[in-house]
Amino acid sequence: MAAVNFETLSEDEVIGFLDSIDTILTDCDGVLWMYMNPLPNAAEVINTFQSFGKRVFYVTNNSTKTREEFVKKCNILNFKATKEDILCTANLSACYLQDLSFKKKVYIIGSEAIAKELKEVGISYVGVGPDPINKNIPYNTLNKDPEIGAVIVGFDEHFSYPKMVKAASYLSDPSVHFIATNTDERFPVANNVVIPGTGSLVRCIESCAERKAVVMGKPESYIADVLMKRFQVNPERTLMIGDRHNTDILLGTRCGFKTLLVLTGITCLRDIDKWKQSDCEQMKEFIPDYYIESLGNLLPYLEKFKRKYVMSK
Amino acid sequence: MAAVNFETLSEDEVIGFLDSIDTILTDCDGVLWMYMNPLPNAAEVINTFQSFGKRVFYVTNNSTKTREEFVKKCNILNFKATKEDILCTANLSACYLQDLSFKKKVYIIGSEAIAKELKEVGISYVGVGPDPINKNIPYNTLNKDPEIGAVIVGFDEHFSYPKMVKAASYLSDPSVHFIATNTDERFPVANNVVIPGTGSLVRCIESCAERKAVVMGKPESYIADVLMKRFQVNPERTLMIGDRHNTDILLGTRCGFKTLLVLTGITCLRDIDKWKQSDCEQMKEFIPDYYIESLGNLLPYLEKFKRKYVMSK
The missing domain is CATH 3.40.50.1000 (HAD superfamily/HAD-like)
Structure with a gap:
C-alpha cells in the first residue's frame, strides 16, 4: 500500500493507470458535491472518464434519496447518470x-x-x-x-x-x-x-x-456483491474513488479494487501518515493506492492525455 | 470466583458472612423495586441489615431522580434512607x-x-x-x-x-x-x-x-472513589448487591468488594454458567461471589440468625 500522490505520476504512469481500469465506483457527498454544491471540475472529470469508455457507478451510503432522486440530482449538477448507475442504500x-x-x-x-x-x-x-x-x-x-x-x-x-x-x-x-x-x-x-x-x-x-x-453500505461487501451480480465487473480493473477511509477506501481494499482518496471530505493527509506508521493491520487497510487534493485536480491530467490515450486504443 | 448459591450456606457460614461485612452497597431497580413496585421482603432485608449495624448505601445508575427524590421513594417503599445514603448519577x-x-x-x-x-x-x-x-x-x-x-x-x-x-x-x-x-x-x-x-x-x-x-455510574470506579473519599469504607468488608453483571457485579469485582447477585432483574443463572465456562478473563469478572433468587429470600436466613448473631457481637 503506497498512498501515491496522483499528481506525481509520469505521463506513462497516468496512461498505464487509465488503461488498467474499466469500471469506476465513485462516492458522492464529499467527492462530487457538498450538499447541493458541485465540487469544481468534478463533473468534467466524471464525464471525461465516461468519454474514455469507462463505466461509472455512483456508490453512496446516503439513505435519504431513491435511485430516481439521485439521478435527478446528478443531472442537475451535470453528472450523467441513469437509474442503473446508482447504488444507494x-x-x-x-x-x-x-x-x-x-x-x-x-x-x-x-x-x-x-x-x-x-x-x-x-x-x-x-x-x-x-x-x-x-x-x-x-x-x-x-x-x-x-x-x-x-x-x-x-x-x-x-x-x-x-x-x-x-x-x-x-x-x-x-x-x-x-x-x-x-x-x-x-x-x-x-x-x-x-x-x-x-x-x-x-x-x-x-x-x-x-x-x-x-x-448495506460501504465498507460492507453487500454493495459490491450486488454490483458483481448485476454487472460484469472485474475487481482488478475497478477503481473506487472516495473521501472516507473507513467506508470508501476500506471497501476498495477489501474487494481488491484500486483506490483513490480525494481530500475534499472526511479523511486528510495526516491520517494517512498515521496509518502508515501504525503496526495495526486494520489501519493499513485504510491506506489508498493514490490520493489527490480534489477530484477536479484530475482534469488537467485527463485532458492532457486524452488525445494520446484515445490514439493509443 | 465461586457463584455460590447463598441458600446452600450453613449456619456458621451465614454468621461468618454477616460478620465479615460492615458496609452494604445495594442497587435499586431490579433489586429493591421494579419501577414503583417494591420487591417482596426487600425492605425487611435492608432494615434487618441496618438493625445489625451495617451501613447501607443505595447505589444507582438511574439519572432521573435527585438524591432527595430517591430518599422520598425509599421512604414511600419502606426503605430507611437519608440523603447521604444515596449515590445516584x-x-x-x-x-x-x-x-x-x-x-x-x-x-x-x-x-x-x-x-x-x-x-x-x-x-x-x-x-x-x-x-x-x-x-x-x-x-x-x-x-x-x-x-x-x-x-x-x-x-x-x-x-x-x-x-x-x-x-x-x-x-x-x-x-x-x-x-x-x-x-x-x-x-x-x-x-x-x-x-x-x-x-x-x-x-x-x-x-x-x-x-x-x-x-459516572457502575461499573466505572468514580462512584466507588466518591464513597471512599466521603466515608470510611473498607472494600474488603463491603458487599455489593445487584441484578446486573456488567454494572453491579463488575464494580464489586473491580473494587474488591464481596458481591451478591439477585436474579430479579437483568442477569440470570444461565449467564453465570456461560461465564464460568468461558476462557475470557473479562467475563470471569461478571461472576458474583454469591447469588440468590431474590433479595427477599435472604429474610428467613437473617431472622433465623438474628438472635444468634446479635448475641455473638
Whole structure:
C-alpha cells in the first residue's frame, strides 16, 4: 500500500493507470458535491472518464434519496447518470429483503426514500416521520405489530426515544431482520457544527437491541456483491474513488479494487501518515493506492492525455 | 470466583458472612423495586441489615431522580434512607464537575434531576426538555453557546436529532468535558417490550462525537472513589448487591468488594454458567461471589440468625 500522490505520476504512469481500469465506483457527498454544491471540475472529470469508455457507478451510503432522486440530482449538477448507475442504500435495503423473498412488514427508522424503495418492490412498511413522546402511552404497553419482520435503520432527523423502544422491541425476536443502511458516524463538518450520520443511530439501536445490524453500505461487501451480480465487473480493473477511509477506501481494499482518496471530505493527509506508521493491520487497510487534493485536480491530467490515450486504443 | 448459591450456606457460614461485612452497597431497580413496585421482603432485608449495624448505601445508575427524590421513594417503599445514603448519577455528575472547580455552563441531554443537582452546586445549564426538529433552522447554522464547557448525557425521553447535533458540536472542542451518567443498555424487559437505557444514548453521542465519555455510574470506579473519599469504607468488608453483571457485579469485582447477585432483574443463572465456562478473563469478572433468587429470600436466613448473631457481637 503506497498512498501515491496522483499528481506525481509520469505521463506513462497516468496512461498505464487509465488503461488498467474499466469500471469506476465513485462516492458522492464529499467527492462530487457538498450538499447541493458541485465540487469544481468534478463533473468534467466524471464525464471525461465516461468519454474514455469507462463505466461509472455512483456508490453512496446516503439513505435519504431513491435511485430516481439521485439521478435527478446528478443531472442537475451535470453528472450523467441513469437509474442503473446508482447504488444507494435505500434501494439496497429493499433489494436485500427482496432477495430473501421477504413477505412481512418493515419498521423503518429513516426517511421517505427507504419507504419509496420498499414500495417499489411491493414491501409494506411503517414508521417514517415524527414519533414524539406521548405521556398518555407508557412505553411498556406498546402494542407490537405481529406483521413486522424487519427493522431498517437509516438516516432519520425525526429519531426519537419512542422509535428506539419500537425498534429494540421488534428486534427482541431473533427472527426479525435487522438492517442498517450504513454506519458513517458523521457528515463532513461545516462551520464548526457536527452533523451526526446514520452510524450513530445504528450504534444506538444496536446497543439497546443487543444485536448487530446487517449493513448495506460501504465498507460492507453487500454493495459490491450486488454490483458483481448485476454487472460484469472485474475487481482488478475497478477503481473506487472516495473521501472516507473507513467506508470508501476500506471497501476498495477489501474487494481488491484500486483506490483513490480525494481530500475534499472526511479523511486528510495526516491520517494517512498515521496509518502508515501504525503496526495495526486494520489501519493499513485504510491506506489508498493514490490520493489527490480534489477530484477536479484530475482534469488537467485527463485532458492532457486524452488525445494520446484515445490514439493509443 | 465461586457463584455460590447463598441458600446452600450453613449456619456458621451465614454468621461468618454477616460478620465479615460492615458496609452494604445495594442497587435499586431490579433489586429493591421494579419501577414503583417494591420487591417482596426487600425492605425487611435492608432494615434487618441496618438493625445489625451495617451501613447501607443505595447505589444507582438511574439519572432521573435527585438524591432527595430517591430518599422520598425509599421512604414511600419502606426503605430507611437519608440523603447521604444515596449515590445516584445525577448527583455524581454535579459532584464531578464541582471537584474540577467547573465554572462554565453544561449542555444536558437528560432529565430535570440532573439540572436540579447542578443547580444545587451552583452550575448553570441548558438543554432539558423537548428539542424537536425545526425545518426553519438548518443544522449547520447552529449558534454554539461559547459558555458551554461540558456535555452530560443521561436518560432522556426527549432524545432527538437536534440534541445529537448540539452535543456532538460542543464536544468537537476537546476542552469540553464529556460526562455520561451511566451505560446501562436497557431496563429489565417487561411485557416483551424493550425499554432502552442511557447506555444506548451514550453510544449514539460517543459515535457522532468520536470521543469516549467519562462514566459516572457502575461499573466505572468514580462512584466507588466518591464513597471512599466521603466515608470510611473498607472494600474488603463491603458487599455489593445487584441484578446486573456488567454494572453491579463488575464494580464489586473491580473494587474488591464481596458481591451478591439477585436474579430479579437483568442477569440470570444461565449467564453465570456461560461465564464460568468461558476462557475470557473479562467475563470471569461478571461472576458474583454469591447469588440468590431474590433479595427477599435472604429474610428467613437473617431472622433465623438474628438472635444468634446479635448475641455473638
